[in-house]
Amino acid sequence: MAPDVHPLLLLVASVLTSNILLTNFLGLCSFVACSKQVATAVGLGAAVTFVMTFTTALNWALYYLLLQRGALAWLVGPEAAARIDLEFLYFILSIAVIAAFVQLVEMIIDRFSPTLYYALGIFLPLITVNCAILGAALFMVIRKYDFVQSLCYGFGSGLGWWLVILAMSGIRARLRFANIPKPLQGVGITLLITGLMAMAFSAFTGMVKIQ
Amino acid sequence: MPGLSANVKTFFWKNNPVTCQILGLCSALAVTTQVRNALVMSLALIFVTMGSNLTVSLVRNLTPGRIRMIVEVLLIATFVIIFDQILKARFYDISKELGPYVGLIITNCIVMGRAEAFAIQNRPIPSIFDGFGNAFGYGFVLMAVATFREVLGSGRFWKVQILPTAYEPCLTLVLAPGAFIGLGLLVWIGKAIAPTSEGGN
Amino acid sequence: MRESESWTIAYSAILSFVCAASLTVVSSVAKPHFEANKERERKGLTLRALGIPIPAGKTIEEVYAESVKTGKEEGIFEYWKDGRLQSVAFDEDGQGLWGVIVAYVALEPDLAHVRSIAVYRQEETPGLGAEIATDEFRRRFAGKRLVDDAGALILRVAKAGSAAPDEVDGISGATLTGEGVNQILAKVAERARALRRARGEGGGADSPSPRG
Numbered sequence: 001m002a003p004d005v006h007p008l009l010l011l012v013a014s015v016l017t018s019n020i021l022l023t024n025f026l027g028l029c030s031f032v033a034c035s036k037q038v039a040t041a042v043g044l045g046a047a048v049t050f051v052m053t054f055t056t057a058l059n060w061a062l063y064y065l066l067l068q069r070g071a072l073a074w075l076v077g078p079e080a081a082a083r084i085d086l087e088f089l090y091f092i093l094s095i096a097v098i099a100a101f102v103q104l105v106e107m108i109i110d111r112f113s114p115t116l117y118y119a120l121g122i123f124l125p126l127i128t129v130n131c132a133i134l135g136a137a138l139f140m141v142i143r144k145y146d147f148v149q150s151l152c153y154g155f156g157s158g159l160g161w162w163l164v165i166l167a168m169s170g171i172r173a174r175l176r177f178a179n180i181p182k183p184l185q186g187v188g189i190t191l192l193i194t195g196l197m198a199m200a201f202s203a204f205t206g207m208v209k210i211q
Numbered sequence: 212m213p214g215l216s217a218n219v220k221t222f223f224w225k226n227n228p229v230t231c232q233i234l235g236l237c238s239a240l241a242v243t244t245q246v247r248n249a250l251v252m253s254l255a256l257i258f259v260t261m262g263s264n265l266t267v268s269l270v271r272n273l274t275p276g277r278i279r280m281i282v283e284v285l286l287i288a289t290f291v292i293i294f295d296q297i298l299k300a301r302f303y304d305i306s307k308e309l310g311p312y313v314g315l316i317i318t319n320c321i322v323m324g325r326a327e328a329f330a331i332q333n334r335p336i337p338s339i340f341d342g343f344g345n346a347f348g349y350g351f352v353l354m355a356v357a358t359f360r361e362v363l364g365s366g367r368f369w370k371v372q373i374l375p376t377a378y379e380p381c382l383t384l385v386l387a388p389g390a391f392i393g394l395g396l397l398v399w400i401g402k403a404i405a406p407t408s409e410g411g412n
Numbered sequence: 413m414r415e416s417e418s419w420t421i422a423y424s425a426i427l428s429f430v431c432a433a434s435l436t437v438v439s440s441v442a443k444p445h446f447e448a449n450k451e452r453e454r455k456g457l458t459l460r461a462l463g464i465p466i467p468a469g470k471t472i473e474e475v476y477a478e479s480v481k482t483g484k485e486e487g488i489f490e491y492w493k494d495g496r497l498q499s500v501a502f503d504e505d506g507q508g509l510w511g512v513i514v515a516y517v518a519l520e521p522d523l524a525h526v527r528s529i530a531v532y533r534q535e536e537t538p539g540l541g542a543e544i545a546t547d548e549f550r551r552r553f554a555g556k557r558l559v560d561d562a563g564a565l566i567l568r569v570a571k572a573g574s575a576a577p578d579e580v581d582g583i584s585g586a587t588l589t590g591e592g593v594n595q596i597l598a599k600v601a602e603r604a605r606a607l608r609r610a611r612g613e614g615g616g617a618d619s620p621s622p623r624g
Contacts, residue, residue, distance in 0.1 A: 005507075022387055023387050024241070025236070025237050025238075025240040025241045025387070025390065026237050026315070027237070028236035028237050028240070029234060029235075029236055029237070029320050032236065088292060088296065088435060088439045089432070089435070091288055091291060091292055091295075091314045091317060092285065092288040092289070092292070092431075092435075095284060095288060095317060095318075099281065099284070129318055129320060129323060130318070131237045131315050131318035131319070134314070134315060134317065134318050135237075135311065135315055135318075138311035138314055138315070139311060142310070142311060142535075143535060144512075181399075181403075182402075182406070183398075183399050183400075183401075183402035183403035183406065184395075184398075184399045184402075187395075187398050188395050188396075188398040188399045188402065189395070190395075191391045191392070191394050191395030191398060192391065192392055192395035192396075194391045194395075195387075195388040195389070195390070195391030195392035195395060196388070198386075198387045198388040198391060199383070199388040202386070202387070202388070270427075273423060274423065275415050275416075275419060275420040275423060276415060277415070277420065278420060278423075278424060282424075282427060285427065285428070285431055286431070288431075289431045289434065289435060292435055292438075292439075293434070293435070293438050296438050296439055296442040296446075297438075297442065299442060299445075299446045299449070300441075300442035300443075300445035300446050300449070301445065303446070303449035303450070303453065304453075
């Protein structure tokens with residue numbers, strides 16, 4: 001049964017107190033690779049948020065209407081459905097949903113706004129392997145969110161990811177003038193700073209109250 | 212073709228998937244709160260990478276170019292699910308501690324990266340070695356970070372108390388920030404010992 | 413030929429089929445073990461909550477089968493030893509910060525004092541709210557009085573550092589998680605009250621007849 005959390009509360013919490021990057025460590029590869037410039041960070045973050053919101057919703061439908069034990073009741077009746085349990089296919093099918101959605105978005109953008117397509121460039125295919133998106137789909141199922149909660153959770157997680165990569169790109173822009181030891185440059189210092197950000201964000205804990 | 216030991220040597224330090232290629236970061240941070248979990252995740256990755264590299268290589272001459280990435284994902288996902296099912300059936304409590312991170316191996320860039328960069332163009336046996344070498348290097352990083360985090364963060368190693376109780380554990384290390392910092396330090400050490408050409412911030 | 417449309421479709425179909433088939437095989441082999449594991453975990457937790465020791469040489473299932481009887485209602489477990497009721501455990505849930513908290517609360521036969529609790533499902537923050545699943549937190553409940561003579565709830569998880577003698581100290585930084593535990597305590601108190609009424613007792617108890 002779904003937890004009794006207000007969806008908007010979930011949204012705020014996913015951005016600040018339970019940030020998918022800082023507390024669940026998801027979406028790190030693209031984060032480290034693409035946080036060098038602010039423009040890049042803005043573009044990628046927007047794309048990730050968009051995809052995450054919709055694929056979380058789609059994967060919710062996939063799990064609760066097709067895969068869970070008894071989910072197929074609308075198709076074959078409750079008694080037969082109670083014996084069909086396709087949960088083990090969720091990993092594969094949720095990835096398929098994400099890949100298909102990204103492909104679809106790519107095609108639509110290319111058709112209706114070639115300039116935007118050009119601007120986004122490599123980002124769209126990159127999103128498919130962003131583990132934050134699959135991670136959000138998995139966590140949503142584990143926590144048993146209902147549809148509206150899933151939508152808010154997906155949107156909030158995307159926003160949270162966007163916030164962190166944006167902040168990091170700002171910081172890294174400043175780092176160009178800092179005297180960082182050679183072995184620490186790049187990945188090393190990014191990770192250390194992310195750790196400090198994680199500590200800073202943990203100060204938000206307790207800000208969120210459940211009515 | 213480089214043999215098994217050559218693969219291990221290369222991907223251990225010089226071209227370590229995590230510290231040098233910057234792949235597979237997500238699980239490296241999530242499961243390194245305990246050495247035991249890190250070991251299981253390393254074994255999972257060795258199993259999946261070897262399996263997927265092998266199967267991708269076996270079908271490389273049959274796979275149409277257009278769908279090759281989807282095929283790679285499909286094969287990787289299959290091995291991940293197999294490992295997950297085995298874990299749930301035989302090592303239930305570990306499975307609960309690892310949670311969704313076993314499933315997230317599917318998006319682990321190392322597995323996908325090796326399949327795309329090596330296995331799809333090379334013969335099966337070298338692919339297996341390549342898979343093993345990379346996953347082994349990854350496992351090493353995981354164990355190193357996990358040792359750092361578990362020993363200093365909770366005084367324990369493999370859930371056994373090894374530091375005297377007078378030691379006040381540094382709780383931050385087993386929480387999220389400690390993961391980032393631990394890995395950052397390891398990357399620093401790694402690059403100081405075996406410098407790569409990458410520079411700049 | 414490799415790039416032809418028909419081969420692409422045929423290849424995809426064959427590969428998907430092979431993968432799905434192997435997964436189905438593995439899944440059906442693994443499932444009974446998985447279910448057994450879940451059941452064993454549940455039983456182990458019930459035993460721990462009720463304070464039933466597991467002697468060396470016996471499995472969880474054996475000890476469970478001979479010591480635990482389920483009550484007439486769902487979610488009630490009774491620990492019987494040598495014909496006497498030792499403790500009663502209630503399976504209840506509450507709303508934590510991130511998700512549902514589910515726990516067993518085991519009471520002494522008087523249905524007024526807490527013997528132990530065992531939190532077996534929670535999604536709270538590791539290191540903060542998740543500490544409610546640790547032994548240290550569990551120990552804080554032993555012997556505390558849950559309800560007064562009239563059956564009203566008096567036990568609660570207080571904010572860390574401010575607990576009265578008859579309350580349980582909470583975890584600092586996890587006040588909301590503590591509130592979730594309080595919801596569980598309230599529900600258990602309610603069910604304990606109903607159970608005592610059903611047994612026709614006022615206050616204090618002696619071993620009632622076995623049931624279940």
